[in-house]
Amino acid sequence: xxxxxxxxxxxxxxxxxxxxxxxxxxxxxxxxxxxxxxxxxxxxxxxxxxxxxxxxxxxxxxxxxxxxxxxxxxxxxxxxxxxxxxxxxxxxxxxxxxxxxxxxxxxxxxxxxxxxxxxxxxxxxxxxxxxxxxxxxxxxxxxxxxxxxxxxxxxxxxxxxxxxxxxxxxxxxxxxxxxxxxxxxxxxxxxxxxxxxxxxxxxxxxxxxxxxxxxxxxxxxxxxxxxxxxxxxxxxxxxxxxxxxxxxxxxxxxxxxxxxxxxxxxxxxxxxxxxxxxxxxxxxxxxxxxxxxxxxxxxxxxxxxxxxxxxxxxxxxxxxxxxxxxxxxxxxxxxxxxxxxxxxxxxxxxxxxxxxxxxxxxxxxxxxxxxxxxxxxxxxxxxx
Numbered sequence: 001x002x003x004x005x006x007x008x009x010x011x012x013x014x015x016x017x018x019x020x021x022x023x024x025x026x027x028x029x030x031x032x033x034x035x036x037x038x039x040x041x042x043x044x045x046x047x048x049x050x051x052x053x054x055x056x057x058x059x060x061x062x063x064x065x066x067x068x069x070x071x072x073x074x075x076x077x078x079x080x081x082x083x084x085x086x087x088x089x090x091x092x093x094x095x096x097x098x099x100x101x102x103x104x105x106x107x108x109x110x111x112x113x114x115x116x117x118x119x120x121x122x123x124x125x126x127x128x129x130x131x132x133x134x135x136x137x138x139x140x141x142x143x144x145x146x147x148x149x150x151x152x153x154x155x156x157x158x159x160x161x162x163x164x165x166x167x168x169x170x171x172x173x174x175x176x177x178x179x180x181x182x183x184x185x186x187x188x189x190x191x192x193x194x195x196x197x198x199x200x201x202x203x204x205x206x207x208x209x210x211x212x213x214x215x216x217x218x219x220x221x222x223x224x225x226x227x228x229x230x231x232x233x234x235x236x237x238x239x240x241x242x243x244x245x246x247x248x249x250x251x252x253x254x255x256x257x258x259x260x261x262x263x264x265x266x267x268x269x270x271x272x273x274x275x276x277x278x279x280x281x282x283x284x285x286x287x288x289x290x291x292x293x294x295x296x297x298x299x300x301x302x303x304x305x306x307x308x309x310x311x312x313x314x315x316x317x318x319x320x321x322x323x324x325x326x327x328x329x330x331x332x333x334x335x336x337x338x339x340x341x342x343x344x345x346x347x348x349x350x351x352x353x354x355x356x357x358x359x360x361x362x363x364x365x366x367x368x369x370x371x372x373x374x375x376x377x378x379x380x381x382x383x384x
Contacts, residue, residue, distance in 0.1 A: 032371070036062045042069040042354075047339040053371030061366040063379065068355030070333040074312025075257040077264065077275040082297040083314075083327045087129040090323030092119040092137065097200075098149035098253070098305040099318040099325060101127070102156060102178040105309055108132055108325070109180070110318060111150040111161060116141035118150060118161070120180045127309045129316065129327050138180040143170040143189070149202040149253065149305060152178065153230050159183055160232070162202040162213065167193035169202060169213075171232045190232045195222040195241070201254040201265075204230070205282040211235055212284060214254045214265070219245035221254060221263075223284040240285040247274045247289060253306040253317075256282075263287055266303045266317060271296050273306070273317075297326050333357075340376070347377040355382070 026046045030038050033052040040046075054060045089096050093112035100109050105126035110119045117139045124131040140147055144163030151160045156177030162169045171188040174180065192199050196215025203212045208229035213222045223240040226232070244251050248267025255264045260282035266273045275292040278284070296303055301321040308315050313331025318324070338354045344365065346352070355361040362380035367373060 030062070030064065032060060032062060032367075037065070038062065039065045039067075041067040042336040042338070044069065044071055045337045045339075048341065050341055050343075050365070050371060050374065053367050056370035056372075057368070058370075059366065059368045061364065064363045064365065065383075066338065066355055066361055066363070068357050068359045068361070069336045070357035071336045072311075072313060072331045073334050074331045075262055075264075075308065076312075076330050076332045077273060077294045077315075078292050079332045080273075080294045080315065080328050080330045083329055085128070085130045085327040086297075086324045087121075087132045087327075088322075088324055089119065089121075089318070092134055093117070094323060095320045096304060096318045096323060096325075097147065097320055099307050099316055100150050100152060100305075101307055101309070101316075102152070103154055103310055107178050108316075109150055109152070110305075110325070111140070111147040112320070113146040113148070115139075116145050116147060118147075118159070118180050118183075127314050129325050132325075136181045138183050140170065140172075140185075143185055144168075148200045151202050151204060153204075153208065154206070158230055160202060160204075162192075162199050164198050164200065164216075167191060167197055167199055169199075169211075169232060188231075188233050190224075190235050192222065192224075195237060196220065200252055203254055203256055205256075205260055206258060210238075210282050212254065212256075214244075214251055216250065216252075219243060219249055219251055221265075221284050221287075240283065242276075242284045242287045244274070244276075247293075248272070252302075252304050255306050255308055257308075257312055258310075264306065264308075264315075266296065266306050268302045268304075271299050271301065271303055273303075273315075297328075298322055298324070341374065343372060344374045344376045347375070352378040360384075 029049045095114040096112040098111040108121040119137045121132040146165045147163045159172040168189045168191045171186045175182040198216040200216045201214030211224040223238045225238045227234040248269045250269040251267045263276040273294040275290045276287045279286040301319040304320040305318040315328040315330045364379045365374045
């Protein structure tokens with residue numbers, strides 16, 4: 001009945017991009033001239049195109065059988081859950097304030113205001129903090145005695161520490177990527193005291209041309225621009241800011257999704273996590289609260305630093321009261337989406353939902369004007 005080879009995929013349409021979740025978006029073409037029944041098994045979010053319809057005035061109809069798939073959407077704070085997994089860093093740092101990871105999740109880094117240092121841990125299972133073990137540390141006390149947050153350049157060759165004693169950010173180079181034993185101070189720093197005298201959180205845009213500082217004094221996030229990516233000596237205040245005081249009056253850390261369209265903060269006043277949307281990516285002045293709040297696991301504690309896994313399906317919060325890193329799942333499985341050609345007009349004027357994972361749905365399409373318009377209808381739902 002079905003002929004897979006009749007569902008043709010054009011190489012030129014196999015462009016891929018990454019969504020907020022990290023799921024690939026595939027482009028698939030149906031060559032209408034090659035058959036009347038086509039099948040497709042989704043592997044991710046997919047956009048369809050229809051090619052080679054008959055000449056205008058000649059009718060053509062075909063059926064399309066689609067088997068659904070599930071995709072994982074990350075950074076889903078609304079459906080987050082505690083993994084019942086945590087890891088103590090108390091033997092190295094009794095007042096941990098910041099947490100981050102390398103890009104593949106096999107290393108974790110903690111900074112703290114008691115040891116005035118960065119501690120490095122190896123994870124035998126990527127992104128699973130229960131498998132962490134201490135490896136080495138690096139002192140930043142010559143530059144900052146109360147470090148609050150830590151960020152790495154994605155290639156692991158630069159490290160940045162923000163602290164509330166100097167009210168500034170220090171820049172370091174690593175001769176071996178993500179190996180803090182090879183770190184050295186660049187003699188480069190950026191003062192943020194004109195914006196806030198208690199800087200407590202730090203993040204960069206994905207390309208390193210924008211910098212964001214969370215200040216505890218004003219409960220506000222400030223944005224800076226860098227004329228040379230990842231070079232603090234070229235940074236300057238962009239006169240853009242966003243207050244989070246309506247959600248928490250003692251914010252402690254911030255994070256973004258990979259595309260810069262979502263912002264997250266945690267605070268010690270509420271001991272919750274909050275989610276925001278940026279209508280313009282990486283422009284903090286366009287942020288607005290999503291009315292999404294997640295209650296953190298250790299409510300009696302003091303959440304100090306937060307980080308996400310590379311795909312946004314895991315969130316980590318370090319607590320300077322318990323000296324624990326808590327691990328959460330922030331990924332949800334959703335049906336893969338289908339985007340149809342704009343020329344398709346659906347029966348009832350409503351595009352049908354994509355089939356659930358493993359479910360087969362059948363759709364029929366008719367055109368009588370050479371493909372200018374296709375009339376679509378769902379002919380079968382969850383067919384055998």
